[in-house]
Amino acid sequence: MAMDAEQSITEGFKALSAGRPQAALEAVDAIDADSYPRASLLAGHAHKALGQHAAAEFAYRALTQKPDRRHSATGWWSLAGLKTAQFSAADAARLDSLINGDEQDGYLGLLHMTRAEIWHQAGMPDMAFAHLKAGNDLIAAARPFQGEAYRAFIDELLTVEPFALESQVAQSANPIFIIGQPRSGTTLVEQILASHPEVDATDELSFMGHRGADLQRDGGYTAALQSNDGSRWATYQQQYLDIVLPYCEKGGTYFLDKTPENFLHVPLILKILPNARFVHVIRDPLDNIVSQYRHFFPEGREYSNSLEGLVFYWRGYLMLMRHWSALFPDRLHHLHYSQLVTAPQDEIADLLTFCGLSRAQECFSPHETQRPVMTPSAAQVRQPINAAGVDSGLAYGGGLKDWLKDIGQLKEVSARLFGKG
Template sequence: SAVAGARLPGIRAALARPRAEPVERAQLLYALFKELDDQGDAGGAWEALAEGSAILRHASGHDRAAEARQFESVRSMDVASATPGTRDPEGQVPIFIVGMPRTGTTLLERILGNRPDTVALGERNDFDAAISLASDHFYRGGLHETDWRKLERMDYRDAGAIYLGRVAPADVQCRFFIDKNPQNFFNIGLILRALPHARILCLRRDPMDACFSNLKEVFEGGAYAYSYGFEDLAAHHHGYLGLLRHWKAVAPGSVHVVDYEDLVHDGDAALQAVLEFCGMQPVAGMLDITTNRAPVSTASSSQVRQPIHARGIGAWKRYAGPLAPLQALVEADRRPGDRSPGSDQA
């Protein structure tokens, strides 16, 4: 577009200046990628993205082996022998929406937030804070192996009560409230112990769309450090799906998987399954997210102001050539019955 094209000279001029900080240069390269991608210049866009992501990959210091140990630490949690937390089916029901970023977590939050009996709280760190307070140990989230010794004597009922005291809107008459911090995925085992009446909705998206949507985003504050390199992305995605299958098998009554493509292509059926899982009655108009005026502060803020659409599905195929090594890495994670990666269907 003419408006987008008008930004290009300024971006290129900024990139031409000497002595730019590496991360600043990377942010400019990502901006250049977006402008060129919007204009259909896939070659130039990829060149910018490849250079920018390489800078951020180096700056992130992401440790793939440490993350693999983290996934294993989470998987090893024994929920069955846990001291049960508070079951309160008559009270407010917490709904946790988790997943990799850019896989539909905000979209699902907006859909459920259209209900009059539901309050969307946004991305909160209150569960981590509740674990810290209940265990008397600073818990930074993510359930690393170093946390185990500190958490093993914790009273999970205390953690659940502290969490509810922090987030349950006492002054609002609501039956359900939504906590949409994607990183709570690492906390699922802790949530199952502390809040057995909670419902956990895990988003899943086509592997290439999920990984490409992460690769082309600059996440603030050093978050999602895995997202800037092919091997890191593929390993994280594989670990995520492995944990998703694990928790679905361990706690099928508490964990439900929502496929992004189903939300987009067959929203009524996907939503009906979510409502039944959460114990919600159907409400008219839930799929019309344009009527939801709640603020959004995530990377999806512009998309969720629009009606549900399929434009993001298959977006990676514009870059199928340079993304071929990533595709080879994630192909094992494609679900049986998925469309083939070469298909032009969206």
Template sequence: MPNISQAIKQAHLALAKRDFAVAHQQAMTVLQQDPHCADGYFVMAQIAYEHGNVRKAEEVVARALKFSPSHIDCQLFRFQCWLELNQREQLLAGLIALEIDRFQNAHQFDCLGVIYSRLGMHEDALPLFEKACGLKPLDASYQYNLASCYQFSGQFELADQAYEQALVIDPAHYRSHSSLSQLKRQTQQSNHIDRLLEQWAQLNENSVDAYLHLGHALAKEYEDLEEYDLAFQYLTEGKQRKSKSTDYLPEHDRKNIETIKKLMPRLDERASASELSVVTPIFIVGMPRTGTTLVERILSSHDEVISAGELANFSMLVKQLAKTSSQWVLDEETLAKSIDLDFQSLGDAYLKSTQRFLHGKNYFIDKMPLNYMYVPLILKALPQAKIVCVQRNPMDTCLSNYRQLFSTQYSYYNYAYNLSDTGEYFVGFNQLLSEYRQRYGSRLHFLSYENVVSDIESESQRLLEYCDLPWQSQCLQFHDNQAPVATASSVQVREKLYTRGLNRWRVYEEHLGDLKSIFNDNHIQW
């Protein structure tokens, strides 16, 4: 019989190599010898998680904690599962009860920092990342997490230093390369292009994510130098390599949109929830990279408004209450079943789940762009809600989505690996917003990014009037807003309003023929 501690060690080595068969075998060997061994269940939970079965992983790690309630790694792993399952109340209660003074290594501090960061609690995350780097300064991933937290908090010089430190430790750390390129505008005198090209030349066919990140980094830096053909060349190569390894099915998005269209007339026959709460959620929706963060910063600069960031709460509650079995939160089956939801329960559950963000204020912002798919349900469940739909020039919208490096963990943006797929996605989005405009009219506020940039004061006044908020001139000083920003616009929104994003597509026009054809075929003015 192998030694239990040795078998656990072998199981963790196998997990690190993603050899799940060996990890499973070693864990089973342990549990056969000791059915109460928490470490054995912990390995099994990690295997379930890596296979996408987060609920099963949570159940198994709960069993581990039954036998070893103070097992720090199991506690942190359970928090991670709760985060994925949107079980925020359990997570927050667990965080309060967690005994951080029992932490033994850098990994535990870093893991907790990631959890706080994903909750949008960057001020709580920062000292944890600093502690992790202090305990293990030669770990590039810890330096990267610290740098990202500095960036989200607007501490760009410290972010620059930490990203550079990550690259000293690991020159091939591609996430640091791509993030560093975004921190500031590059110049002929100061850029990272030679270093990026050196890393690019060392990649092999299996380096799909590295190609994606370095392609984005080179595209950003060449664009800053106005070398647009080279920018588009590297961006497209990185995107194409990732696209080939990604199972994106455009028909899934089309079916979702068609389901919502069919749902709307049926929803009109259902009663809305009662307006019992004084709390008013403000949903800012639209495609990413269209100015949603700018609008959020304008609104959250108001004394009566606080931003909760990009929340998955509403979509997760729809999924939970619809009780569909698919692994997707947003899919045709869940949307179809939403017609039978108890909208009072949905609205109440959403307000309860967001209570912790209020800090004594009655207006809060939920800036999840994909909530545009849920507009009809939001209006039923939260009749007091304000919904701001942000739109941008179609060419700039699609190009900006294509130029954006979305999280590879978030499959709902997989359309952005291919420019034509992005164009087709926009067509569906545009059709849905047209339906909303016709059906819901003034219940929604439609906002043009170009109009905001051209006349921010008038557009901000109309925006506040729609939200039933008194005018405050400080909303025009959104760049002075010190709240953390964890979106793709974390750098831009700390600058004064700029116009360089307007008609950006024109410098890439010769590469956008397919996009023009898609828009022309669907009668979309660009």
């Protein structure tokens, strides 16, 4: 029975990763969550993706009661990441007790991050920041950011020269890649476009990043981009479309890939998918850096666990987006988050025009669209478009005082390259 339960949970996580949260719930429906804590975690994630916030909170709270620190800490952070859960004084006291224990590890980092969310809800950003720093420092120690490798990759990509977009590969589909920084509004843009009757949404697909790593190992990323080996690009295209196809319930003529890090792979994507368009979502650097620093990413994005790493990552991102904008200006649409949420009618109309889509009314009320949302912003995109996130980083200025000059420079460069938001 234990093996069957573990197998069902594993299959459930696979279903969730494939964008099928209902199938994930069915996989663990008959499993005793008290005996198998991962079933509670899976149920919470699946309910969250479906917009069933009360059920998600129930599952996550069950996980917080587990004696195993790994499970309880994951439950606490998942509860905080839900963004709809309201914490009580008893919750705060319980977290303080756990934080003040003897164990110093990455799971303690998650507890600090959750305690920061409680202080944030209470309107006390300075207290929140103290826990954010403590939590991020612990997590960064457990999984450090490889900054030198990132900078070397950026430097290599900056040597990419123009090449003909008429790839050796034929293509009938119209992929739309949503790129930028995590926590910049990419999920909102995805929700807007996925509301269109002709557009299918996928997920944050890792395919392009993995193929880029393959090319780097096999003789160099940029050298491969200069190649006209049509068979390689055709193979990659078919592999990618095979991943996308199960998501396409509307026909797949237009589909979305909302992987922010694909800003690193614009020329590779154009080699594989010559019809690709890119929507580059830009958020104010201060707001974005604070938002990322307040969030725990379970896989990758190690730079987000330090302010130094965030500023460093932003610098490389701006350099590269300037380069791609010069090489492929007709394939990039720069969309400011602040303009989108303050003047949505105009911005959405321009977005649809760039994507070659008709002006579907559903796109102007995306919160009404019922679909699974697999990213941390699932709760926010189910609300009417609003400007609550604009200038949200200002409250944390006290904690960021040593970095405000650097962040201000990022804002100046971003405005110079892409206009003011």
